[in-house]
Amino acid sequence: MAFHEELRKYRVEILKLSQEEAIRRLHISQTALSFYETGKRQITIDMLKDFKRAYSIPDEQLMRMMFGDPTGKEYPPLVLREHSRDADMQRVIEMLQKNPKLLNALVNLSYASEKTQKALTELLPHLLKFNENQ
Secondary structure, eight states: OOHHHHHHHIIIIISOOOHHHHHHHHTOOHHHHHHHHHTSSOOOHHHHHHHHHHHTOOHHHHHHHHHOOTTSOOOOHHHHHHHHHHHHHHHHHHHHHHOHHHHHHHHHHHTSOHHHHHHHHHHHHHHHHHHHTO
């Protein structure tokens, strides 16, 4: 399987990420992601690093995807998803450590009513989209 096909398969089958979530993580357009995943655009070294970071692909898995090495260590999908979640959580923790005001706001929100938490959760994607358009 070609590397671009492996990337798409990893996004869809392993991480179960939508294109929208992937483009947010990669900071690229939907068209660019589509071109990378269909092989219409070459993946540069810098973009390869971005995919590795955004998808939290373990080194051994990336080598297997790039070179099709069947002798390398292959992880089951569940392990790869957990690795990705752990990496995501580590990024969130680092962000909160750098932003004490955000940490304080989230701690306060954790004490809010379930209705307030749900309302804010539904509002956040709209705020993020608004911020992207600025």
